[in-house]
Amino acid sequence: MILKAENISFKYPSAKDYIIKDINIELDSNKIIGLIGDSGSGKSTFCKILSGYITKYEGTVTLDGQPLPKKGFKPVQLIYQHPEKVMNPKWKMKQVLEESWDVSDEVLSEFGIQKSWLTRFPQELSGGELQRFSVVRSLNPNTKYLIADEMTTMLDAITQAQIIDSVLKIVKERNMGFLLVSHDMPLVDAICDEKIYFKDINGV
Secondary structure, eight states: OEEEEEEEEEOOTTOSSOSEEEEEEEEETTSEEEEEOOTTSSHHHHHHHHTTSOOOOEEEEEETTEEOOSSSOOSEEEEOSOGGGGSOTTSOHHHHHHTTOOOOHHHHHHTTOOGGGGGSOGGGSOHHHHHHHHHHHHTOTTOOEEEEESTTTTSOHHHHHHHHHHHHHHHHHHTOEEEEEOSOHHHHHHHOSEEEEHHHHOOO
């Protein structure tokens, strides 16, 4: 499966200059790929374009030759660095998960999610606990490609390793694509088959 971006350019409506210019990239689901870039370089914006969260841009994004759907479930799922920003604070965690899919007890256990957490609100959990939910929510059975944008930056080393190991296990089981966006070079070197430097593909 190929996630392909062709001639992608983008600037925010209030900005004069492009933050992304003429990006062309092909991401093969058979490889775990690392995307490396400095903070503020535009890589998070690019991830939102790749996953369909930003829809107004120049160029095209396709998954196996088909454009990303405008409505409904997004087959390219994006895991954010700050999970608390993408969860409804008025929902209990059970509802947060069920908005995406009916998660099995096996998957909850794999990611170290305790059943007691399901009855809590997001603000009652730690960053590491919330990120476990964020990751699991993105692993809907219809997910074809997973983009992790600095998803473990805010976590301690043990929690980071646990989440990465669990994600890689499911990615390989389901033959999903996985793009790890990070500036943690030891992490990228440890798990990625291929590295791409954002400055090398961004024509700004």
